[in-house]
Every structure is written in C-alpha cells, then in structure tokens.
Amino acid sequence: MENYSLETLPEPDPKQRRITRLLLLIWLVLGLMVIGILCYIGATAFRPPPSTPLYVGDVDEYPLGSINLEFINADFFDAAANKSQATLPLQVVRDTTGAWTVYFARSPNPTEAIRIPQQCVVEWDESLGQFLELCGGSRWARDGSYIAGPAPRGLDSFPARIENNQLYIEPKLTPGAPRP
Numbered sequence: 001m002e003n004y005s006l007e008t009l010p011e012p013d014p015k016q017r018r019i020t021r022l023l024l025l026i027w028l029v030l031g032l033m034v035i036g037i038l039c040y041i042g043a044t045a046f047r048p049p050p051s052t053p054l055y056v057g058d059v060d061e062y063p064l065g066s067i068n069l070e071f072i073n074a075d076f077f078d079a080a081a082n083k084s085q086a087t088l089p090l091q092v093v094r095d096t097t098g099a100w101t102v103y104f105a106r107s108p109n110p111t112e113a114i115r116i117p118q119q120c121v122v123e124w125d126e127s128l129g130q131f132l133e134l135c136g137g138s139r140w141a142r143d144g145s146y147i148a149g150p151a152p153r154g155l156d157s158f159p160a161r162i163e164n165n166q167l168y169i170e171p172k173l174t175p176g177a178p179r180p
C-alpha cells in the first residue's frame with residue numbers, strides 16, 4: 001500500500017473526471033424530475049373537487065320585484081354553524097331590473113346559524129320592508145345590509161346565474177358586509 005500526502009496525490013484521469021461529472025449531471029436531472037412529479041401528484045391530490053352549481057328554480061317562478069323563500073337539497077358545509085347542511089334555506093331576490101341576489105336565509109351569527117333549517121330562518125317582512133330573524137332579533141335591508149340586532153354582518157349570499165331559463169347558485173358563500 002502506498003502512502004500519499006497531499007503534495008503527492010496522483011492526478012485523476014481526465015476521462016474518469018468527465019464520467020464523474022456526467023453521472024452527477026444525470027443524477028441531478030433525475031432528482032429534479034422526481035421532485036417535479038411528486039409536486040404534481042401532491043398538488044392534484046389535495047386540490048378541492050370542482051363545485052357543481054345547485055339548481056334553485058325556473059326563472060318564471062320569480063316575478064320582477066319579488067322575494068321568495070326557497071329550500072333546496074344540497075350537501076353544503078356552513079362555516080358559521082360549523083356543520084354540514086343537507087337543506088339550504090334561501091331568500092331569492094329578483095329586483096325590478098331583473099337582477100338576482102340569493103341570500104343564505106340564516107343569521108351570520110354562529111349562535112343562531114346552528115339552528116337552521118328547522119328554526120331561525122331569515123324571513124322577509126313585506127310590511128317593514130326588511131329581512132327578520134326572530135330567534136336573535138337581527139334585521140337586514142332588502143339589499144342584505146345590516147340594520148340591527150346581534151348579527152355581526154349583512155346577509156351572506158351565493159353567486160347566482162341563469163342558464164337555460166333556470167336559476168343556479170354556486171355553492172360558495174360570499175360573506176355579507178361587516179356591520180357599521
């Protein structure tokens with residue numbers, strides 16, 4: 001066995017040095033490919049499924065200037081109530097210009113929100129021209145803005161759209177404006 005010191009190390013073969021660099025490059029490229037594949041798999045595995053619109057009713061059922069209470073079957077998680085809802089109470093508002101607003105007919109206050117859809121549904125009172133929630137005493141204007149009561153904000157709403165003369169909502173809740 002030969003003893004080498006730093007000064008007497010033999011020079012590596014240039015051909016061997018090229019092979020080592022080539023192997024390093026190959027392993028680096030393969031490693032980056034594996035990382036890219038794992039990132040793609042991870043991103044697709046944890047992506048939420050696309051939401052399907054929920055059918056509310058035919059456009060003809062809602063005359064201009066009307067407000068209607070509807071109950072639709074849906075599998076929807078209500079964050080304010082912290083539970084899944086099988087039935088959604090909705091207040092469907094169609095103004096005189098034909099524009100649509102669909103409110104979630106429950107108080108945004110978590111203590112009242114857990115009681116729907118059996119109790120505490122937000123009702124429209126034509127004589128007052130306001131939405132009322134009798135369990136907590138909250139009130140909202142026709143445009144969903146907060147008027148009074150313990151509710152922390154205006155009425156929550158769902159994005160609405162018309163397709164083939166039918167009203168659909170996207171199951172993505174838009175929170176109401178905070179109360180003043």
